[in-house]
Amino acid sequence: MNRRRKRQEAISAYLYLSPAMLIFLVFTIAPALFVLYISTFNWNFLNQSMSTFIGLQNYTHLLTSANFWHSLLITLYFVVGSVPIGVFGALLLAILLMKPFRGRGLLRLLFFIPYVTPIVATSIVWLWLFNPQFGLFNALLQLVHLPQIGWVQSERFAMPSVILYTLWHGIGFNVIIFMSGLTTIPSELGEAARMDGANAWQEFWHVTWPMLSPTTLFVVIINTVGALQAFTQFFTLTGGGPIDATTTTSFFLYQQAFVFYHTGYAAAMAVVLFAIIAVLTFVQLRLSRMRTFYQ
Amino acid sequence: MSIVWKRTLRILLYVLLIALALLYLVPVYVVLVTSLKTNSAVSLSQMWELPHGLSFSSILSAWAQLGPNFGNSFELAIPATLISAVIGALNGYALSKWKFRGSSVIFFLILFGMFIPYQSVLIPLLKVLDAIGLYNTIGGLILVHVVYGLPIVTLIFRNYFAAIPYDLVEAGRIDGTGYWGVFTYIFLPLSIPGFVVAGIWQFTQIWNNFLFAVSLTNPPNQPVTVALVNIAGSQTVQWNVQMASALLVSIPTLIVYILLGKYFVRGLLAGSVKG
Numbered sequence: 150m151n152r153r154r155k156r157q158e159a160i161s162a163y164l165y166l167s168p169a170m171l172i173f174l175v176f177t178i179a180p181a182l183f184v185l186y187i188s189t190f191n192w193n194f195l196n197q198s199m200s201t202f203i204g205l206q207n208y209t210h211l212l213t214s215a216n217f218w219h220s221l222l223i224t225l226y227f228v229v230g231s232v233p234i235g236v237f238g239a240l241l242l243a244i245l246l247m248k249p250f251r252g253r254g255l256l257r258l259l260f261f262i263p264y265v266t267p268i269v270a271t272s273i274v275w276l277w278l279f280n281p282q283f284g285l286f287n288a289l290l291q292l293v294h295l296p297q298i299g300w301v302q303s304e305r306f307a308m309p310s311v312i313l314y315t316l317w318h319g320i321g322f323n324v325i326i327f328m329s330g331l332t333t334i335p336s337e338l339g340e341a342a343r344m345d346g347a348n349a350w351q352e353f354w355h356v357t358w359p360m361l362s363p364t365t366l367f368v369v370i371i372n373t374v375g376a377l378q379a380f381t382q383f384f385t386l387t388g389g390g391p392i393d394a395t396t397t398t399s400f401f402l403y404q405q406a407f408v409f410y411h412t413g414y415a416a417a418m419a420v421v422l423f424a425i426i427a428v429l430t431f432v433q434l435r436l437s438r439m440r441t442f443y444q
Numbered sequence: 445m446s447i448v449w450k451r452t453l454r455i456l457l458y459v460l461l462i463a464l465a466l467l468y469l470v471p472v473y474v475v476l477v478t479s480l481k482t483n484s485a486v487s488l489s490q491m492w493e494l495p496h497g498l499s500f501s502s503i504l505s506a507w508a509q510l511g512p513n514f515g516n517s518f519e520l521a522i523p524a525t526l527i528s529a530v531i532g533a534l535n536g537y538a539l540s541k542w543k544f545r546g547s548s549v550i551f552f553l554i555l556f557g558m559f560i561p562y563q564s565v566l567i568p569l570l571k572v573l574d575a576i577g578l579y580n581t582i583g584g585l586i587l588v589h590v591v592y593g594l595p596i597v598t599l600i601f602r603n604y605f606a607a608i609p610y611d612l613v614e615a616g617r618i619d620g621t622g623y624w625g626v627f628t629y630i631f632l633p634l635s636i637p638g639f640v641v642a643g644i645w646q647f648t649q650i651w652n653n654f655l656f657a658v659s660l661t662n663p664p665n666q667p668v669t670v671a672l673v674n675i676a677g678s679q680t681v682q683w684n685v686q687m688a689s690a691l692l693v694s695i696p697t698l699i700v701y702i703l704l705g706k707y708f709v710r711g712l713l714a715g716s717v718k719g
Contacts, residue, residue: 176552177557259469270694277478402563
């Protein structure tokens with residue numbers, strides 16, 4: 150291929166990409182930079198000309214705010230409570246759903262279906278299940294003679310309730326991704342392990358788990374980012390309460406920006422939240438580079 | 445491992461699966477049972493009972509409240525899905541098969557969009573939409589969903605196209621077709637499964653989205669998810685109507701998934717979404 154032709158091709162690739170890129174940059178990179186800019190102002194939402202530059206004050210205010218640190222703790226609770234169970238539960242389900250048995254197709258469909266339903270719709274149903282007086286969960290507790298709890302209305306159980314709903318809604322997606330990872334593992338590897346006398350656990354630990362590590366990494370990252378950004382189920386199930394028990398940083402940010410109109414302060418929080426997501430993703434990628442086995 | 449032990453373990457695992465399956469079916473049961481009851485038959489103490497005779501009055505009154513917003517949601521989700529799939533295919537094609545300077549930087553920038561917390565860009569987004577006259581319009585929401593859907597759709601198509609052998613591009617070149625020709629005659633016909641995965645993904649995400657909808661539109665321009673939350677939040681609406689509304693709002697994505705889900709899963713299993 151001659152150079153002139155190569156250059157022509159590069160130019161056409163740029164040309165075809167440019168409209169999409171331009172729109173994309175205008176709507177993602179530009180707002181991201183604008184958020185950075187707003188975060189240095191005491192921003193007046195209604196009248197921008199009244200905004201005053203205050204440097205890093207929003208950040209110092211944020212980092213010394215007990216509410217903000219509390220929201221980070223709540224976010225950590227949500228991530229730690231939902232991601233590991235979501236990932237390993239999905240892995241177990243995926244392995245089970247790869248084995249042939251009657252009704253497998255139906256079960257695959259069943260576990261995936263909540264993922265395609267709107268959170269705003271299914272959370273209405275779950276509010277019924279969580280209902281302290283007439284809900285299913287308290288009826289079940291009563292059946293096994295355990296004390297009944299307030300679920301989303303109790304400070305202590307609101308977060309576990311949201312986590313339970315989130316797992317129900319989202320685990321099917323992880324299952325499918327794991328199933329797609331499992332299908333790419335050559336079956337000869339498992340057969341070879343079994344010929345060498347490996348049992349089911351050894352086969353999983355020495356063959357499936359290492360071969361699956363790129364998929365696991367992908368699922369962990371997607372779930373962590375998703376949990377850090379989660380908003381709708383908090384809005385519909387708990388509204389951040391009771392008494393801030395479920396006010397994650399994402400929810401706190403929304404409140405500050407769209408309920409209290411503390412725009413500059415919310416912008417500073419957005420920057421910090423983005424930094425946290427970026428750093429976590431980077432760390433997970435680096436850790437995986439040391440550990441994962443690439444095909 | 446003894447056979448008895450193995451069999452017990454197997455049975456235990458399937459008991460677990462069945463218990464989980466029941467947990468998944470319960471909400472479906474509640475929705476169906478409650479939506480088909482009349483106002484007078486709905487009380488908290490009877491919520492688990494089957495209705496005495498079918499009544500579509502809850503579904504009709506839910507439809508009366510949600511109907512116009514359904515229109516909004518279709519006007520939003522269908523064009524936004526089509527546009528983002530087409531642009532995503534073009535991006536994925538350019539990024540997977542044409543090596544040019546800066547292609548990896550561009551790909552990185554596109555992926556960057558996946559990691560932006562949406563709450564954080566809502567304020568500037570609102571300003572930008574206001575400035576170009578698209579605030580509080582379905583058009584504005586289409587634009588936002590196309591833009592924020594591009595990272596994942598581009599990723600889907602890039603991975604999908606990466607599996608198509610480079611020889612096909614070479615063959616097309618020898619036959620004298622250029623950038624556009626290779627795309628239309630070679631990649632487009634091969635990319636139907638990619639379009640199915642990207643299309644289903646986008647339609648579901650856009651139809652189900654609440655955050656953009658609630659922050660960037662006001663009544664009567666709101667998509668159906670926001671209208672549903674408004675119904676659920678009001679004290680005057682009966683539970684059976686709320687359930688019927690939840691059912692109605694879920695139906696389009698359920699239909700899409702039940703009709704095309706097989707191809708979606710097959711496309712995913714073929715590796716269109718992987719890191």
